[in-house]
């Protein structure tokens with residue numbers, strides 16, 4: 001749709017955003033409550049063109065499922081396992097290295113370290129596992145493993161281990177090019193009885209927002225995001241996006257916002273809940289672009305396997321981490337579409353498709369102070385002058 005064909009109110013939104021004046025919270029509430037979906041998506045798409053051009057990125061990763069025991073219980077989670085479960089993962093250094101080396105063979109550039117929330121606080125098995133490697137906390141062990149992977153393979157670590165203290169993040173800063181902490185939702189309502197985070201104290205919005213603030217004070221490029229459709233109201237969703245915006249305006253460290261649609265999984269507490277409605281999700285993505293015009297906005301393609309291409313028309317510019325080697329251990333029920341398929345769909349819709357590093361170019365180009373000196377040479381070895389993965393690195397590969 002041409003900009004001139006837009007509803008005058010939405011044209012005004014577009015004009016204001018072009019001037020760097022982002023949409024007001026009140027206006028965002030109104031758009032979220034209204035019936036209009038396609039025009040809001042059109043505005044978001046126009047804005048994406050203004051701020052990001054046609055470039056659409058993904059991160060070629062290997063998923064290192066370091067330990068999938070977890071102190072907390074979220075109503076939608078199938079990642080968390082019990083010690084007796086056949087799919088429990090407590091990786092040894094040899095297994096971690098083997099996984100990273102396999103990733104390297106497949107030209108991955110990201111080593112994604114994922115763990116449950118402080119499993120050692122709940123499970124003696126986790127304490128024993130850590131003790132056998134000389135550690136008392138999962139974060140200490142991840143720090144050692146990320147150092148090993150960085151030095152032995154050159155893959156760039158990115159850790160998502162839940163809510164971290166400032167001291168823990170500082171310990172990871174010189175081996176991880178970025179960290180991830182999902183906000184999920186900023187309303188405390190989801191912590192109350194029969195809500196998804198009733199038994200997940202680490203998902204308290206105050207805890208998550210503190211982690212995001214601390215990461216900003218430490219100047220760590222940070223990925224965050226929302227899980228959409230888990231019981232938040234449309235207004236609360238808007239509030240969450242504005243809180244991310246506020247923190248980013250203070251510290252400039254949020255590198256991307258993941259917009260993840262809730263999909264119920266039968267074996268979970270929320271197995272009988274409805275998935276995030278399509279129109280609601282599309283509007284959420286579009287609002288993310290209107291509220292954060294220059295942000296990298298990501299939707300994981302595997303959670304909407306037949307329609308993910310449509311989200312390109314709602315303002316997103318990234319597909320997140322996709323692995324040619326491992327499954328998505330957080331959503332193993334949803335295999336990643338082949339990279340050749342994601343590329344085809346992206347190009348058919350008129351966009352460019354490129355591999356990026358687990359840290360976005362704006363955080364290590366132009367004399368940025370976000371990447372420690374120690375990591376810069378590893379980043380330089382993999383990136384071209386635009387800060388994307390060197391074409392020759394991935395060229396000739398079967399995607």
Ligand code: SF4
Nearest residue numbers: 070072073074077080
């Ligand atoms: S979503 Fe994360 S914090 Fe919640 S139960 Fe699963 S692993 Fe634990």
